[in-house]
Amino acid sequence: MSDLQISLIIIGIIVIAGVVVFNWLQQLRYRRKVQAAFDHEHDDILLDKQNTEDPFQRIEPKFNKAPPDPQSDMLEQQKELPLNESQKVSIPPAVHTAPSFHANIVSSSAATSPLLDYDNNTSYIVNIRSDSVIPNTHIAKLLQRKFDFGKPVYWLGQPDKDEPWEEITNESNVDSDGYGHIKGCLQLADRAGPISEVNLSKFRDLVLDFASQTQATAECPDIVSTHEKAVALDKFCADVDVMIGINIISRDDGAFVGTKIRALAEASGFKLDSDGLFKYRDDSNNTLFTLSNYESSPFLPDNMKSLTTHGVTFLLDVPRVAHGERVFDQMTHLAKIFSNTLGGIMVDDNRVPLSDSGIQRSKQQLIEIQNVMKNNHILAGSPSALRLFV
Numbered sequence: 001m002s003d004l005q006i007s008l009i010i011i012g013i014i015v016i017a018g019v020v021v022f023n024w025l026q027q028l029r030y031r032r033k034v035q036a037a038f039d040h041e042h043d044d045i046l047l048d049k050q051n052t053e054d055p056f057q058r059i060e061p062k063f064n065k066a067p068p069d070p071q072s073d074m075l076e077q078q079k080e081l082p083l084n085e086s087q088k089v090s091i092p093p094a095v096h097t098a099p100s101f102h103a104n105i106v107s108s109s110a111a112t113s114p115l116l117d118y119d120n121n122t123s124y125i126v127n128i129r130s131d132s133v134i135p136n137t138h139i140a141k142l143l144q145r146k147f148d149f150g151k152p153v154y155w156l157g158q159p160d161k162d163e164p165w166e167e168i169t170n171e172s173n174v175d176s177d178g179y180g181h182i183k184g185c186l187q188l189a190d191r192a193g194p195i196s197e198v199n200l201s202k203f204r205d206l207v208l209d210f211a212s213q214t215q216a217t218a219e220c221p222d223i224v225s226t227h228e229k230a231v232a233l234d235k236f237c238a239d240v241d242v243m244i245g246i247n248i249i250s251r252d253d254g255a256f257v258g259t260k261i262r263a264l265a266e267a268s269g270f271k272l273d274s275d276g277l278f279k280y281r282d283d284s285n286n287t288l289f290t291l292s293n294y295e296s297s298p299f300l301p302d303n304m305k306s307l308t309t310h311g312v313t314f315l316l317d318v319p320r321v322a323h324g325e326r327v328f329d330q331m332t333h334l335a336k337i338f339s340n341t342l343g344g345i346m347v348d349d350n351r352v353p354l355s356d357s358g359i360q361r362s363k364q365q366l367i368e369i370q371n372v373m374k375n376n377h378i379l380a381g382s383p384s385a386l387r388l389f390v
Contacts, residue, residue: 023305117383117384118154118183118185121188121377122187122189122233122384123154123186123187123188124185124188124195124203124221124226124230125184125185125186125221126183126184126186126203126207126218127183127218127219128181128207128210128211128214128216128218128219129180129181129216129219130181130214130216133177133179133180134179134180134214134216135178136174136177138178139157139168139178139179139182140170140173141210142155142182142184143155143169143170148202149199149200149203150195150196151186151187151189151190151195152186153184153186154184154185155183155184156182156184157176158179158180158181159178159179159180160180161180161181184207186199186203187387187388188229188230188233188234189230189234190387190389190390191241193234194227194230194233194234195227197227200227201223204220233388236376237319240318240319240373241319241389242319242369243315243317243318244315244316244318244366245314245348246331246332246335246346246354247311247312247313247349247351248294248311248312248339248342248344248345249294249351250310250311250342250343250344251344251345254310255308255309255310256308256309256312256342257307258303258304258306258307259305261299261304261307261309261312261342262299262304264341265291268337268338270291272299272301272304274300276298276300277291277292277299278291279291286321287317287320287321288316288330289314289316289321291312291313292313292315293311293312294309294311294312312344316328316331318380319381319385320380321380322379322381322382324370324381325367328363329363332359373385
C-alpha cells in the first residue's frame with residue numbers, strides 16, 4: 001500500500017470522527033439550551049385540578065385580524081375552520097340539529113368497568129341467554145368469527161346472573177367454565193364509514209344459529225333501523241372528527257436540522273415512535289398530540305442526524321383525547337417554545353402567521369365542538385370515542 005493511500009485512509013478516518021464528535025457536541029449544546037427553556041413553571045394538563053368533563057374537537061388555528069364575535073361562533077366556525085388536506089370536516093351551523101345518541105348502557109354493572117361501556121347507539125347489541133352454562137368450546141366458535149363483519153366485535157359474558165360482566169377474549173375463554181348470559185357488541189361505525197346492512201344481517205344470522213345449536217334464546221334488534229342508526233352515527237362522527245394543527249416553518253427559506261429537533265422534542269417530553277412521529281403521552285400512555293415533519297419524510301431514528309426540514313407540525317387528534325381544552329393549551333405552549341428555540345414562525349395550513357388572538361379563536365371553536373360531543377353523550381377520549389375514531 002502506497003503512502004498516498006495510507007494518507008487518504010487516515011484523512012477519511014479523521015473526517016468521520018470529526019463529524020461524529022461535531023454532531024454529539026451540537027446535540028449536547030441544544031439539550032442544555034432546551035433544558036434552560038423549561039426551568040420556569042407552567043401549567044400541567046395532567047396534575048392541575050380543573051374541570052375535565054368537556055370533550056373536544058379537531059381544528060386548525062387561523063390568524064384573525066379582528067377579535068372573535070361570540071354571537072356568530074358557529075357560523076364563522078363553518079366558514080373559517082382550516083383543516084388538514086387529508087380530512088375536510090363540515091361542521092353543522094345549527095348545533096342543536098345534530099342527532100342525539102343517548103347512552104343505553106349494557107347493564108348497571110357496566111359503570112364499574114371501562115370494558116363494558118358499550119351502548120345501543122354505537123353498537124348493535126345482541127343477547128344470548130341459556131338456562132344452563134354455555135361451554136367455552138362453543139363460545140370459541142363465536143370468537144373465531146370476530147373479524148368477519150367489517151367492524152370490531154366485542155363479546156361480554158356473565159357466568160351467573162349475580163356475577164359481574166367481563167369481556168370474553170380467547171385467553172379468558174380458555175380459563176372460564178362458560179357463561180349463562182352473553183352479549184355481542186358489533187360496532188356501528190368508525191373512520192372507514194358505517195357498517196353495511198349485509199354485515200349486520202350476517203352477524204344476526206351467526207347469533208341465531210349459535211343460539212339454536214346451544215339451546216339458548218337470542219334477542220336481536222331490527223336490522224333496518226339499526227343500519228339507519230349507523231348512518232346517522234357516522235354522519236355525526238364526521239362532523240366532529242377534527243384535528244388541531246400548528247405548523248412551525250423556518251424563516252427565509254432556512255432549514256431545521258434533525259439533531260436539534262430531536263433534542264428539543266425529547267427535552268419537551270416527546271418519544272419518537274417507529275411510525276415516524278414524536279408522541280406526547282400522558283401517564284396512562286395515551287397519546288395527547290404528535291410532532292411530525294412538515295415535509296413528507298417521516299422522523300425516523302436512523303435519519304434524524306442527516307435530516308433537514310423547512311418545518312414541523314403539531315397535531316392533536318381531538319376525538320381521541322380527553323381534557324381537550326387543557327391539552328390544546330399545553331400543545332400551544334410547547335409550540336411557542338419550539339418556535340422560539342428553532343427560530344421559526346407559527347403558521348396555519350395556509351402559511352398565514354398565527355397570532356395570540358387567532359389561537360384563542362381556534363380554542364373557542366374547539367370548545368363549541370366539545371359541547372356538541374358532550375351533548376350527544378360521546379365524550380372525547382372516552383373508551384367509546386377511542387373505538388369510533390380509529
